[in-house]
Amino acid sequence: MSTTIPRRERSKQAARPAGPAKAAASGRHSQRWLAWMFLAPTIVGMGLFTLVPIVASVVLAFFRWDIISAPTFVGFDNFAEVVQDPTVRVSFLNTIVFVVVAVAFQLGLALALAVMVQEKMPSWLRTFFRSAFFFPLILSAASVSIFMRYLFNEQFGVVNWFLSLAGIPAVPWLTTPGGSAAVVILVYVWQNFGFSFLLFIGGLASIPTETYEAASLDGATGWRKHLYVTLPLLSPTTLLASVIAIINALQVFDQPYVLTRGGPGDSTRTAVMVIFESAFQRLEFGQASAIGVILTLIIMAVTAAQFRLSKRFVFYQ
């Protein structure tokens, strides 16, 4: 996670031309003026469109408001109602199951492919594989979900056609709870494993080759080499990749919205989908904010927990 920042401040001070004090002072003054001019668009924009909304969101969670009538203060009622609402509960549960399965699948796949790509092979082939795995990342999740919905169609979908070649009867992918959940996970992982793959490629490249040579001299071969050298030395990358993957997966929306609209029933409804629905379909802006606050707290807790755990399990060189 450490980004090396060149130590410039110090050298700049040391090398500051020892001109007359007055000139230096006026230089500093005009620097400060320019700095605030340069920062103004970003700071004003972020204040208006990020910081104020964060505060407003927290405040709104304690009010009942449908935009039309005046907001009324309701204390913790929104939180109490939201926590007891069966749809919200199911959606959070779905999201947690989704995160666990999708992230494990995504990281496992990405790691296996990265290890295979980084070992000796013709470089044009390596370039091809890297581009192929990266490719889905540049597509829009909405477009991907549109064509995936056709591919997973029960009667004329390509997936079931291939399965029928192997003698497997048509799977009702998008009309059963289990099938829909599987499709959402598969489509999500299909599009996102390339990002974890890139991170693992970077991590593998930073493992010194001498470590592998030493392991070979000690008689380690094949998978033992990866078990005892690659995995421990890669753990900082694995931590980072899993933090990013979990945070992103907790916010899943586009795929289930386009693929299943949360159905059948509530089987693929996610946390962000209930925020969207309570705010913009049921006009319960206070409840939507309360769900948003809960989701943010979960994201922060997961991030904190992972860095705590990392102190115990991650091996830093």
Added chain:
Amino acid sequence: MSTTTERVSTRPAPAPPARGRRKPNWNLVVRIALLSLAAVLTLGPVMWTLSTSLRTPSESFRLPPSFFPLNPDFTSYVQVFEQLDIFILVLNSALVTGLIAVGQMVTAAMAGYAFANLKFRGGGALFSIVLATMMVPVQVTIVPVFMLIRGMGLSDTLLALILPAIPTAFGTFLMRQYFLGLPADLAEAAAIDGASPWRTFRSVYAPLAVPGMAIVGILAFNFHWNEFFRPLILTISERNFTLPLGLVSLQGNLGTGSISVVLAGVVLSMIPALVVFTFGQRALQDGLTAGTGK
């Protein structure tokens, strides 16, 4: 920041087997087979989308599926223009994405330069706040942003999509790193020559910052061209829809008989992303993994 991948690959390989009794390298064969399978599963759906969009609409759902456009037929591409006001969608998407990208490049370059090269009080604390905003998911701020946009009288306009997306914490972070990577002597030399801080930026640093700004622009373009959640909430009438929204509603409106028409729209919407992929893949990869210490 760039991923250096050649180190592992240049690891001295075991002595090559003597010519004549060359044994097949099973490890390599198995690896290439598995990787090829993964590549087929990754690219296959996209190939199917492309070749099905080039079938006639009545043929498009017929099995066996088509993965190679052997007899391309462009009926669906004509029909998608009839079914969908695709010019408006493309224009909206291009306008929104282009203005966000340019806006991010300019504001991020200025803010990044201020954090990297200019001395002012409170810079460190301010930069921490900017970084912290990266952790807040957009879904949490969307309700107040929606209200704010309404209050500003901008609801259901393209500006509702553009304005909130211009201030960029990640872009600012990237540009700050970029300016810190440029040699400090340049500023000192300019100062000795009596250049004002503005002149130093304008004639020395801004021209050098173009590659960094390009990364910010490419990332912004890729993200906002594909964006679905914010347009879904912040636009109401169809004349303000962007491409992904228009395509999803087209899929909803058409029956299964017109798969190829919907897919023609999907393929058209991928073209700009393909251009970026072809010419800016390196920049995109570096930008996406920047700030992760790799």
